[in-house]
Every structure is written in C-alpha cells, then in structure tokens.
Amino acid sequence: MRYGRGPDVLSDISLSLPRGSFHFITGPSGAGKSSLLKLIYLAARPSAGTVRLFGEDVAGMTARDLPRARRRIGVVFQDLLLLDHLSAFDNAALPLRIAGHKPSEYRGDVAELLTWVGLGGRMHARPPTLAGGEKQRLAIARAVVNRPEILLADEPTGNVDHEMALRIYRLFVELNRLGTTVIIATHDQDLVARSARPVLHLDKGRLKPLPPQGPTT
Amino acid sequence: MSESFDPARWRPAAFLPEQDARDPALIFAIAVLCFLACLTALGVIAGDRAAHGWAGQLTGEATVIVRARGGETPDAAAARAAETLAGVKGVSEARALEKEKAYDLIRPWLGDVSDLEDLPVPRLVAVSLDRKQPATAAGLRQALKAQGLDAVVDDHQIWIKDIRQAAGVVRWTGAALFLLIALAAAAVVAFATRAGLAARRDVVEVLHLTGAEDGQIANLFELRFARIAAISGAFGATAAALAGGLLRLVGGGQGITPALPIAWLDLLAVLPCPLLAAIVAAVAARLTARRLIQDL
Ligand SMILES: Nc1ncnc2c1ncn2[C@@H]1O[C@H](COP(=O)(O)OP(=O)(O)O)[C@@H](O)[C@H]1O
Ligand SMILES: [Mg+2]
Numbered sequence: 001m002r003y004g005r006g007p008d009v010l011s012d013i014s015l016s017l018p019r020g021s022f023h024f025i026t027g028p029s030g031a032g033k034s035s036l037l038k039l040i041y042l043a044a045r046p047s048a049g050t051v052r053l054f055g056e057d058v059a060g061m062t063a064r065d066l067p068r069a070r071r072r073i074g075v076v077f078q079d080l081l082l083l084d085h086l087s088a089f090d091n092a093a094l095p096l097r098i099a100g101h102k103p104s105e106y107r108g109d110v111a112e113l114l115t116w117v118g119l120g121g122r123m124h125a126r127p128p129t130l131a132g133g134e135k136q137r138l139a140i141a142r143a144v145v146n147r148p149e150i151l152l153a154d155e156p157t158g159n160v161d162h163e164m165a166l167r168i169y170r171l172f173v174e175l176n177r178l179g180t181t182v183i184i185a186t187h188d189q190d191l192v193a194r195s196a197r198p199v200l201h202l203d204k205g206r207l208k209p210l211p212p213q214g215p216t217t
Numbered sequence: 218m219s220e221s222f223d224p225a226r227w228r229p230a231a232f233l234p235e236q237d238a239r240d241p242a243l244i245f246a247i248a249v250l251c252f253l254a255c256l257t258a259l260g261v262i263a264g265d266r267a268a269h270g271w272a273g274q275l276t277g278e279a280t281v282i283v284r285a286r287g288g289e290t291p292d293a294a295a296a297r298a299a300e301t302l303a304g305v306k307g308v309s310e311a312r313a314l315e316k317e318k319a320y321d322l323i324r325p326w327l328g329d330v331s332d333l334e335d336l337p338v339p340r341l342v343a344v345s346l347d348r349k350q351p352a353t354a355a356g357l358r359q360a361l362k363a364q365g366l367d368a369v370v371d372d373h374q375i376w377i378k379d380i381r382q383a384a385g386v387v388r389w390t391g392a393a394l395f396l397l398i399a400l401a402a403a404a405v406v407a408f409a410t411r412a413g414l415a416a417r418r419d420v421v422e423v424l425h426l427t428g429a430e431d432g433q434i435a436n437l438f439e440l441r442f443a444r445i446a447a448i449s450g451a452f453g454a455t456a457a458a459l460a461g462g463l464l465r466l467v468g469g470g471q472g473i474t475p476a477l478p479i480a481w482l483d484l485l486a487v488l489p490c491p492l493l494a495a496i497v498a499a500v501a502a503r504l505t506a507r508r509l510i511q512d513l
Binding site: 041042043063064067068070071075077081083085086087089090093094095097098099103107108110111123124 | 222224225227228229230232234235236419420422423424425426427428429430431433511
C-alpha cells in the first residue's frame with residue numbers, strides 16, 4: 001500500500017492470521033507496522049493486492065458493510081484518538097453506544113473495565129487531564145469494551161510502566177483465550193521475548209518472519 | 218477532581234462538543250433570517266386583509282349615471298332609475314343622489330358656475346347590492362334599458378380587478394421572499410455544517426473507525442443544527458411578534474394605517490417559525506453532512 005502518490009510503504013506482504021491467533025508485529029520505526037494495522041481495521045485500502053477480513057474481500061465491501069465489520073474489531077490506535085470533550089467513561093462506552101446498546105445494559109461493565117485498568121477513580125476525567133499512561137489504558141479499555149473478534153493494538157504499552165505493560169498483556173491473553181484474535185504492534189522486545197508468541201517482523205515495508213514460532217503464511 | 222463518579226447516574230454525553238452549539242454568530246444569522254421571514258408573513262397577511270376589505274366594499278355597490286332624455290327632467294329620470302333599480306333582484310337599495318352631489322363631482326372641471334341649473338348635468342344613483350347574490354352590471358343595464366333610461370352602470374369591476382391583482386402580486390412577492398429567506402437559511406446551515414465537520418474531523422474519524430454509519434454521524438449534525446435553528450427561530454419570531462405588536466399599537470385600532478391592518482391574532486402567524494427553521498436546518502445539515510462524510 002501507499003499514502004496518496006507516495007512510495008509503497010508495504011509491499012510483497014502475504015499473510016494469513018487464523019481466527020483466535022495471537023501475533024506480534026515488530027520492526028523499526030517507519031517499517032510499516034501501523035500501516036499494516038490500518039489495512040486490517042479498514043482505515044486504508046491496499047493499492048494492489050487483496051485484504052480478506054472475516055472471510056470477505058475488503059474491496060467488495062460497501063459503505064454499509066464497513067461499519068458492521070469495524071464493530072467487530074477493537075483498535076488501540078498509536079495516537080490513541082480519545083475524544084477530549086468526553087469523560088473517560090463516555091470514551092470507554094463509545095463503541096457500545098455506536099453499536100446501539102442501551103446504557104442500562106453496559107453501565108456496569110464499563111465501570112468494571114475502567115476499574116480493572118486502574119481508572120476507577122478517574123471515570124469522570126477528560127483525557128487532557130489524564131497522564132500518558134492513563135490515556136493509554138483508557139484507549140485499551142475502549143478497544144476491548146465491545147468484546148471484539150479481532151483486537152489490534154498499535155504500541156499499546158508505549159507509555160506505561162513495566163508492571164502495567166504486563167497487566168495489559170495479560171488482559172490481551174485473557175481476551176485471546178476467550179476467542180479474540182490479537183495482533184500487537186510493539187517495540188517492547190522484553191514483552192515479545194517473554195510471551196513466546198509468533199512474531200511478524202517488518203522492515204522497510206517487507207515481511208521478515210522471525211522465531212520463535214516461524215511464519216504463519 | 219476526586220468527587221466520586223456514580224456509573225448508575227451516568228448519562229451518555231453528546232458526541233459533538235456542546236460548546237459548538239452555542240455559536241453566537243450562527244444563532245444571530247438564523248434569528249435575523251427568521252425575523253425577516255416572519256415580517257414577510259405578517260406583511261402578506263395584513264396586505265391580504267386590506268385587499269379583502271377594499272374589494273368587499275367595492276363589490277357591495279355600483280354607481281349609475283343617468284342622463285335625462287326627451288322632456289324628462291334630470292331629477293325625474295334619476296328618481297325613475299332609482300325606482301327601477303330597487304326592483305331588480307340582487308339590489309338591496311337604490312338611491313338617487315341630490316343634484317348637489319352631481320355638481321360637486323363636475324365642479325372641478327367647470328369651475329364655480331352660478332347657473333348650473335341650465336346645464337343638463339347627469340344625475341347619480343347609488344346602488345347597494347345584495348352581499349350574497351349581487352346583481353350583475355348587465356342585469357342593471359338591462360332593467361334600465363327596458364324602462365327607456367339613458368344610463369351608464371359602473372359596478373367598480375375595474376377597481377376590484379386592480380385590487381385583486383395587487384393583492385396577488387403582494388402574495389406572490391411574499392411567497393418568493395419567504396422562499397428566498399428559507400434558502401438563505403439553508404445555505405447558512407450548510408456552511409456551518411461544513412465548518413462543524415471540518416472542525417470536528419477528529420471526532421468524525423473516531424466515530425467512523427469505531428463503526429458508526431454515515432447516517433449516524435449525519436444525524437448528529439442534523440439534530441444539532443435543527444436545535445440551533447429552533448432556538449434561533451424562537452428569537453426571530455419573538456422579535457417579529459414584538460415588532461408587529463408595536464406597529465399595531467402605534468397605528469391604533471386600525472393598525473399602522475388602514476392600508477396595512479395588523480390584527481393581534483395575526484401575530485400568531487410567527488408560531489410555526491421555530492419548527493420551520495428546524496426543518497430547513499435539519500434537511501440542509503443532513504444533505505451537507507452526508508455528502509461530505511461520503512467524501513472522507
Ligand atoms: N498518513 C501518512 N501519510 C503519508 N505517509 C505516511 C502516513 N503514515 C505513515 N506514512 C509513512 O509510511 C511509512 C510507514 O509508517 P508506519 O506504518 O507508521 O510505520 P511504523 O508504524 O512501523 O512506525 C513511513 O515511511 C511513514 O512516513
Ligand atoms: Mg506506528
């Protein structure tokens with residue numbers, strides 16, 4: 001894929017991630033990790049080649065299909081994309097509201113989740129008043145609140161301490177255990193090493209599978 | 218910042234920042250347009266009433282000019298004409314006017330002639346017509362002719378036609394102005410929607426990526442601008458009603474002048490303004506937002 005008339009930022013990528021798998025994407029800054037995730041969460045379309053999601057060719061999706069597919073995907077964006085004018089609680093509840101659920105159905109769940117990520121005392125706070133790590137945890141809460149079938153996390157542990165990083169990682173593992181396909185783009189070599197999960201290594205837009213478990217092409 | 222947060226009492230907040238809805242420039246612009254639209258409506262209503270009044274007065278009467286023929290004196294001819302006319306169906310009253318009245322009418326042309334008696338000045342007969350089934354000019358003419366009277370019947374049709382025409386022009390002009398103002402309001406809202414979308418692109422992007430449909434996002438803008446327009450419309454309508462009331466007071470019982478009579482009840486015509494403004498704004502915002510979102 002490419003941005004506008006720019007050069008290809010991803011090329012020769014061929015991979016297939018089975019349902020329920022757990023992958024890391026690693027690689028130096030600018031390698032195309034975020035771009036690859038954008039293809040999956042339908043924020044970008046490939047300039048060549050095909051992307052299949054939930055068994056469906058993305059190119060064939062209509063304007064009506066896109067929202068339905070996106071509701072099945074949770075994303076922790078690299079730049080978080082929290083809404084500054086909404087409280088932490090409103091931010092976390094966003095996907096549920098958009099999906100049309102009633103507040104009475106999810107109030108308790110949202111509060112519980114926010115407490116779990118350590119924001120129990122900050123539910124009314126707006127993102128600008130949150131610390132970097134708190135924002136990141138809020139973005140994670142928003143990404144998982146709707147129990148997505150696919151969870152994409154772009155540098156989700158960039159701003160949190162090691163202990164919180166492990167905690168977040170365990171949340172992802174728990175979601176994965178319940179059936180969510182998890183893909184995490186990260187720099188955190190320590191986390192990658194510790195997890196023993198398959199790694200997709202990107203370098204200059206090309207895929208270089210690394211151990212421990214080899215390619216899943 | 219540490220007051221407790223009770224999720225049970227939580228109410229979903231607006232997706233679009235509330236402060237955007239308090240843009241004073243936008244509220245002012247729409248309020249002014251609504252004010253002008255209401256004034257136009259009041260003007261049309263008052264103009265219509267005036268036209269009706271005049272036309273009604275004129276329809277109710279006719280004037281007959283009688284010239285004496287043969288050896289008959291003008292007075293006798295007039296009296297016979299009045300009698301004849303009174304018998305025609307659809308005439309409620311026919312009255313020969315005193316000769317002074319006829320003289321008064323021609324004096325401007327002849328000057329103060331002392332010996333008017335010598336001139337064969339035609340006499341006038343004022344005819345009041347039945348309101349429900351007025352006699353036609355042709356009917357009157359025929360009755361007079363049957364009696365061998367030399368007379369000209371003027372049923373004021375020419376004036377009535379003019380008044381009707383003028384009233385029609387006022388109505389259509391009013392409608393055109395109204396439409397123009399509505400379109401201007403729609404354009405203002407479309408402009409504001411575009412600005413709102415550009416300013417809140419981040420919000421729209423997040424909603425999109427979280428799975429919001431284009432229609433859901435367009436809805437946010439539609440509701441927002443409908444609400445702003447309704448509030449602005451209420452301001453504009455109130456101002457127009459106050460202005461109308463002032464004109465009514467200044468003009469006394471008959472309105473500003475008998476030419477443009479505003480009744481207190483007419484002021485109620487401003488009531489639908491907020492609703493109409495909201496509908497126009499909703500449609501304009503929806504169409505604009507849908508088109509722009511599609512292009513994102
Ligand atoms: N929105 C964009 N417009 C143009 N170029 C972009 C954009 N986003 C990323 N790029 C370029 O694409 C390449 C890959 O970027 P990215 O996918 O963000 O890498 P990573 O996430 O691995 O750091 C980089 O060269 C970057 O400059
Ligand atoms: Mg990146």
